[in-house]
Amino acid sequence: MELKRVVVTGLGALTPIGNTLEEYWEGLKSGKSGSAPITYYDTEKFKTKFACEIKNYDPQNYFDRKEARKLDRFTQYALISSDEAIADAGLDLNALDKFRVGVIWGAGIGGLETFQNEVMDFAKGDGTPRFNPFFIPKMIADIAPGNISIKHGFMGPNYTTVSACASSANAMIDALNYIRLGYCDVIVTGGSEAAVTMAGMGGFNAMHALSTRNDSPETASRPFDVTRDGFVLGEGAGALILEEYEHAKARGAKIYAELVGGGMSSDAYHMTAPHPDGIGVVRVMENCLRDAGMKPEEIDAINTHGTSTPLGDVAELKAISQVFGEHAPKININSTKSMTGHLLGAAGAIEAIASILAMKHNLVPPTINHSTVDENIDPKLNLTLNKAQPRDVRVAMSNTFGFGGHNACVIFKKIS
Template sequence: MQQLKRVVVTGIGALTPIGNTSEDYWNNLSKGVSGAAPITRFDAEKFKTRFACEVKNYDPLDHFDRKEARKMDLFTQFAQIVSAEAMADSGLDIEKINVDRAGVIWGSGIGGLRSLQDEVIDFTEGGHTPRFNPFFIPKMIADIAPGLISIKYGFRGPNFTTVSACASGTNAIIDSFNYLRLGMADVFITGGSEAAVCQAGIGGFNALKALSERNDSPETASRPFDRERDGFVLGEGAAGLILEEYEHAKARGAKIYAELIGGGMSADAHHMTAPHPEGLGAKNVMINAINDAGIDKTEVDYINVHGTSTPLGDLSEALAIKDVFGEHAYNLNISSTKSMTGHLLGAAGAIEAAACILAIQNQMVPPTINHSGDDEKFDAKLNFTFNKAQEREINVAVSNTFGFGGHNTSIIFKKFEE
């Protein structure tokens, strides 16, 4: 049987509602800062939800020239920016690696939703004149993000986008992990980006009754596991990771953040948008990831949960954790960083993977903020890390992401040891 290779993280980039670099992102995560505020990207006055977790102080001209920026949807711009930060952080020298064995796998649940929306609006308001932006299709398609990243760096290895709703970013990381440990590549830029804070995004999720409508207090609206949670808060942004085969990273003297040791996938096979009520898919995916990592469940210290702040989703995931971990569930720290960032859809798994890696680096669990009242449906002995970060020894961290359609993904990072 083929000996699987080790895979390590050597670079991180982040552009989030609470920080426009990975360093700022972590600082605000650890402080419990909320990224929710009234929407600025469009006039939301007529919508049931009038707030979101937008990226702050973002000007595309700080990163691209005007002509280049006009060719890219916001989700692609975000992908380019975090990839550049991760590449710089990794210290990779393109001249010294085999670009035929370097790939890009990226996650996005929707792609260029805003570009699609705007082109349709322009068409309908323009007297039905069939005049479209020549970059409309490239701006819209989800796979353009990894395509443009590979063009920028000349990476000629595997290149595609994973689309599995809110599990997309984690799926991209798992696919990259598998190529690397099977010896089919040396390096991957991977992660996810999303930019769905637009009329279609807010309106569509409002119609599903999925969003919080706490317009009088946006900063407290995302409240996973709280008694008064009423839906998720839509977010936007991206995160990118540089994953490398360990010997490749070692040979060039790379700094190593953590080791990626396992990944799991499963399906609920239950409902279009609702989770399995007993958390069956969530249970299976965590078991799959633990088995893939070859560890005992008692080795897990921290779970960054999907935890969207919806009544059904939070409960099913908590039930799954108790089912999988048994008595060890009470030794875990559990937290939902969506309480701060909102839900970045296809990019959620990417920014939450970064949160797990940085938690291991800093030996600190970021909090689940906005908790004000216990829900009796949850086991009171579970440690949801409410409202304040907690220092603890973290050797193994799990990140869960689940998506509409019943897609479940889970990945496991470990403190790096030679």
């Protein structure tokens, strides 16, 4: 059976450095930091008092008041980004066979704010279980793709992938394979997350996972820098329209790139820490290259998982050096989490979009906030530090890893 080709025909983004795709790219290329003091709640008693929130966001600019009350923010973000991607793709919804259009979405946590607020309200009462009837449908992680499908009438595969921070990368790989195998013509994929809440921040603080650089939040996410002290929590969504190549050509669609491969692996090592030798990361990149039918020397750029944690950054770069060997110093390596923070289940989606935009504009976004060299990192690697670098990016890889040892990797290629 000959596998069908899969291309990207639409993009949408709602991120801490831009509320549209265009704004997101402007933020990326200029090295904008999305980290700032938290505005959602009083942080006085919290160890970390900052995060990468969506800026200037009012749900009533997108939804009526009644509808917004039925949707957790992670679902709101999903609907907004997917609407932008559908419009960007120029899809004529009336002309599509909607039984062949699916929605495969990623979310690592889902409606955490809804869960938090409902349980806190219950705890204030007399013990009688009085819950909002929308509590469960607002909270469950699969509700985002459900709402996207309901809005547009898409009746193909519809579900959420949950693999912590690898969730939306896994969603893209599933979508890739459904189209490759001929089951769908179009799939809306990506991911969303809205975990900047008291429960989210408190939980990650208890794990010692977050930066506590409260005196300088805008520089707190500093991947590869020796002074890094943890990740900065972010929120938002990224959406991609994946489409079968001949289907896209037949309707005259613009094509951003071809999704040529996806790889997965497991560390099988620890609940939260990466394997120090990056064994699982080595395997996921090798699997992805094999799936794409590519050699290591064909890769021009890698958007790393690069969370700004002491262990994770070193393990990933060691793995890159092992997989790519002499070619590794020739690759533009970066971490856009230095700007957006870590969007958990949405990270794979917005970072894949960053890779695609780097290809479109021949410009690799920077890894910002770097000042001090880490002696555990190979100095020959080009980490695209502090300033965007022009480059003809023909093939780009994006890495995403999650708690539990979940590893996912995707490769995009320019259409010749």
